[in-house]
Amino acid sequence: MYPxxxxxxxxxxxxxLGFSKSKNILLPAVLLFLIVALGSNFIEWGKGPFIYFNDMLRVDNLTLAFNGIVLLSAFMIAAISGGFQDNADSEPAEYYGxxxxxLVGAIMMIGFDHLIMLFIGVEILSVAMYVLTGSNKRNLRSNEAALKxxxxGAFATGFMLFGMTLLYGATGSFKLAAIQGFASNMNMGQQSYIFYAxxxxxxxxxxxxxxxxPFHFWTPDVYEGAPTIFTTFMSTIVKTAGFAALFRLLNGTFAIYGFWWIVIAIIAVLTMLVGNIGATSQGSFKRMLAYSGISHAGYLLIALTALTKPSQxxxxxxxxxxxxxxxxAFGVLMLVSKExxxxxxxxxxxxxxxxLARQNPLLAFVLAVSMLSLAGIPLTAGFWGKFFIFTSAAERGIIWITVIAVLMSTVGIYYYFRVIISSYFREGDTVKIRVAPFYQIILVLATFxxxxxxLAPGIFEKLI
Amino acid sequence: MLTLLLILLPIAAGVITLLAGERLAKQLALVGGLASLGVATFTWLQFDPAAGSQFGFKYAWVASGGISFAAGIDGISMLLVLLTTFLTPLIILSAFKNDYKNPAAFYSLILFMEAALIGVFTATDAFLFYLFFEAALIPVYFLSAIWGGEDRIKVTFKFFIYTIFGSLFMLVALVYLYYQTPGTHTSEISAFYQLQLSPAAQGYLFWAFFIAFAIKMPLFPFHTWQPDTYTQSPTPATMLLSGIMLKMGVYGLIRLLLPIVPLGMQQWGFLAMILAVIGIIYGSIIAIQQSDMKTLIAYSSFAHVGLMAAGVFSSSLNGLQGALIQMLAHGINVIGLFFIVDIIYSRTKTRYLDQLGGITQSTPHLSVYFMVLLLGSVALPLTNGFVGEFLLLSSVFQYKGWLGAVAGLTIILGSVYMLRLFQKSMFGPKSKWVEGFQDLTASERAVLLPLVIMVFWIGIYPSTFLKITEPAVNQLLQLVNN
Structure with missing residues (x-):
């Protein structure tokens, strides 16, 4: 709650702070704010669960862990934004604001215990993202992306709100606990089609x-059109918060698992297919990352499909x-694409x-590690991520979905390795690329x- | 603890090599390789074949999941660790005569590869095994793709995707097995041996494992990545691939496939056997027609590994012992042969048989070394190839007489392509490419001499090595037959 x-x-x-003449204090101030928020997040660690705001928000270790990921990502993204000083048109204070x-919206989504809280969270997050997507005002692509x-997004929100209304109609409450209770009654045999709908x-x-x-069609265009820094924001923070919310929602209606698991399973398979196969034919690295983002949503959906103890x-x-x-990956892309x-x-x-390996060995290495991790090659965090997801599905006994995921991971290697091949094995010019020290620290931190x-996924386990 | 030392030593040596920079890289790498060999030899002296898995260690890795970082050495592991640590310094030494750009990275990758290979051969936890199995790919991929020939990018990419595709199926199989273990799950390989799996499940698991290992070895029809990759890679990488990495596949068959899915083996073993035998004949016939020496040896390696797999699929003592001793022998021979091809190439700038000829006239040493290794490869009695092939063929013969007869053609076909290789390159009139051909230098002899000694040692007194593995193999067969 503190964050x-x-x-x-x-x-x-x-x-x-934007009114102040000196632009240079803005970035350090924002970084400080994020550090403070990140620190304050863990005050409640291990003490919960707490319920706040008239039973609308829940704080326990799981939500704190998600908050931690979101805030850490935000810190890193803010750090590599470099204060938006390269573009005269930009309004750094507003962007950071x-x-x-x-982030407030994201945290509400992560910890919602009441559907209204979920809705508010989603809207706070989304409206900010619409604006940031279009923040490159004079660029046609950016404008197109924002409008799209x-x-x-408005359409999706409409669906969501309608869904919430129907749930309210069926259960008489917006509270997750009430919905959970209703679902377990349904499990006993009391049918409600309004609830399903x-x-x-x-x-x-x-x-x-x-x-x-099949709700992904906006993603490639929006990710490509938006300024890269905000694409990074969207593909990490929005996705993490979205999955945290989905997890809470599905966990809450676990009693009718038999009803929704196949829906989520089919969507997971479709998402993996679209993401991975779409990514292979891209000529733009940024657009490839957009499709790769879709494919990773597919893998994460497998964990939701299974929803066993390891899933969390x-x-x-x-x-x-x-x-x-x-x-x-986006950090390296920003530097290289500008160069x-x-x-x-x-x-x-x-x-x-x-x-790239000649122009800046560090950047090439950072990029290679991030690609290996996204591809799920052992000795990187990405491998264990996939591994834990596969084990969660295996525990539920859904092996076929794992087999599809494995096939799709092989496709993934194809497109992730293209950029490794470019940077290590192909010849380019030999102009050295310079990187600001602070930028380097963040990239090295992420790689480390x-x-x-x-190497040691057990460390993480001790934290959770 | 010795096992941990064996895994960590090459990593440490690799890091030091990388940091030391260009000038000292070669020497440091060689020292690192020799140090590993020293530790491995010491381990061998301490090793008691009858005592099962030894020198082990076990650390919790993903504690809640019962996954541990655990390794140990039994007879089968011991043999392969010896092979790896014996060959790596020779591979490093063999690279000395060529100036590879960025040598620090080059030699450290070889050492990282060695660590991963030792990890594969010693892991007693299934997921650790998988991790090393995949990790071994990364150094050799970079070795081949950075320092390789013209077509390297395309060829190595195919190799990488192909092999990782196979191993991912193994991952699914391992995850499945892990959830079959009783109680709080565990991923110890020995726990997998105890599982009572239904025949249907074993059938699926058989294929998941088979594809992973068949691609790695490679077996027919999963071999299409192999000849190109062997040809395009720089010779040290080719040596790593053919001399040691190929053995990961055979080792996987012995360690995982055979004891975990014996019923799957009963259902599908015959088909696998047929594929292996097809590979033997097919590889040999293609090898006969090659004119690029490197490709020729690549296909011969493909044919040999088919026979090893056939021996494993026969699941008999002879077959397994034959496969193990043949792994050792093949590693030694193929590395020697690739090295000789590299020597010839570096002096004449050609690998094509039609352009060579008459090298013997100026090179007594090279001719002798070449001949010995070649005879080892065609399994002449008293050389290392003979012991393995004899045991392997006898096991295939016991399995099905006619299959044994077909597989036996390998001896004839093998001598055809090998002797053709020798005749076309070494004998005949001197071609213009081999003008001024120098005989072996001291460092080249330093690589070939240990190999030749091993050819005779294994050929004349194989029981030094057979007795390392025999108790372990018997134990394994007991598991299979129950």
Missing amino acids: IILLSVFGIITLF LMLFS YLLM GLLLLLIGMLFKVSAA NAIVFYSLAYSLSTIS KSIEGQPNERYEAFNG LTILFG
Whole structure:
């Protein structure tokens, strides 16, 4: 609960900091805010569960872990944003303010115990993202992306709200506990089609937010059009929060598992297929990462399909591993694409990475580790993420979905390795790429954590 | 604890090599490789074949899941650890004559590879086994893709995807088995041996394991990555691939497939056997027609590994012992042969048989070493190839007489392609490519001499090595037959 209050206050302070003449204090201030929020998050660690705001928000170790991932990702993303000083049009204070506010939304989604809280959380997060997506005002792609995201997002929200209404109609309450009780009654034989319909509509809304197929069509365009820094934000924080919320929702209606598991299973398979096969044919690294984001949503959905005891840890671990690798991949992309820009437009194609190992061995290594982790190669965190997800499915006895996931992982290797091949085995120019020291520290930190969790996933287990 | 030392020593040596920089890289790597060999020899002297798994260690890894970081050495592991640590310093030494760019990275990758291989051969936890099995791919992929020939990028990429595709099926199988273990689950390989699985489940598991290992070895029809990768890789990487990494597949068959799914073996073993035998004949016939020496040896390696797999599938004492001794012998011969090809290539700049000829005239040493290794490879009595092939063929013969007869053709076909290789490159009129061909240098002899000694040692007195593995193999067969 502390991060919600702190981040709201910090967001307002950040907006006011924008009036100050000196632009240089903004970034350190935001980083400080995020560190404070991250620290305050763990005050309640191990003491919960707490229920706040008239039973609308729940705080326990699981939500705190998700909060921790979201806040850590936000810190890293803010750190590599470099204060938005490269673009004269930019409004750093507003961007940072929106980022902080959107984190409040994410935390509400993660800990919701009441559907209204979920709705508010989703909206706070989404509205901020619509604005940030379009923040590159003079760029057509950015505008297109924002409009697309807004229209599609509004539609999804409509579904979600309708679903909540139906659930309210069936159960007479917005509270998760009441819904849980109703579901277990249904398990006893008391049928309610309104409840089913409501749940499905709500799921559709949520699945849209995590870009699961067939609700994924906005993702590639929006991810590609948005400024890369906000793409990173979307693909890590929005996804983590979305999956945390989905987990709570499905866990709450676990009594009717028999009803929804096959729905989620089919969506998981579809998402993996669309994401992985779509990613193979991309010429742009950024667009490939968008599809890869879809495919990872598919893997995470497997854990939700199974929803066994290991699922919870699997989702947390996977989100963390995925966020770390995604941040370093986008971080390298931002540097390289700017360095190789063509006519002022960043070059995000694979060819831009040719010869990166010569131009900057550190960047090439960071990128290689993040790709290996996303591909799920052993000795990286991504491997254990996939491993835990597969074990959760195996515990439920759903082996066929694991086999599909394995096949799709092989496809994944194909497109993730393209960029490794470009940077290590192909020749490019030999102009050295310089990286600011602070930027380097963040990339090295992400890489270090990826390898650390890859070698010793037990460390993480002790934390949870 | 010795096992842990064996795994960590090459990693440490690799890191030191990487940090030491360009000038000292070669020497440091060689020292690291020799140190590992020293530790392995020491382990061998302490080793008691009858005592089962020894020198082990076990640390909780994912504690709640009962997954541990555990390894130990039994007879089968011991033999392969010896093979790995014996060959690695020779591979490092064999690279000395070529100037590879960025040598620190090059030699450290070889050492990392050695660590991963030792890990595979000693792991007693199934997931640790899997981890090393995959991790071994990464160094050799980079070795081949950075320092390889023209087509390296495409070829090594195919190799990587192909092999990882196979091993992912093994991962699914291991996860499944893990959930079949009683109580709080465990992933110890020995616990998997005790499971009572239904015949249907064993059938599926058989294929999951089979595909993983068949791609790695490779067996027909999963071999298409192999000849290109062997040809395009720099010779040290080819040596690692053919000399040691191929053995990971055979080892996997022996360690996992045979004892875990004996009923699956009964259902599908015959088909697997047929595939292995097809591979033997098919590989040999293609080898006869090759004119690139490296490709020729690649196909011969493909044919040999088919016979090893056939021996394992016969699940008899002779078959397994034959496969193990043949792994040792094949590792030695194939590394020697690839090295000789590399020597010839580095002096003549060609590997094509039609362009070579008449090398013997100026090279007494090279001719002798080449001949000995080649005879080992065609399984002449008193050389190392003979022991293994004899045991293997006898096991296949017991399994099904006619299969044994077909597989036996390998001896004839083997001598055809090998002698053709020798004749076309070494004898005949001197071609213009081999003008001024120098005989072996001291460092080249330092690589070949230990190999030749081993050829005779195994050929004349194989029981030094057979007795390391015999108790372990008997134990394994007991499991299979129950």
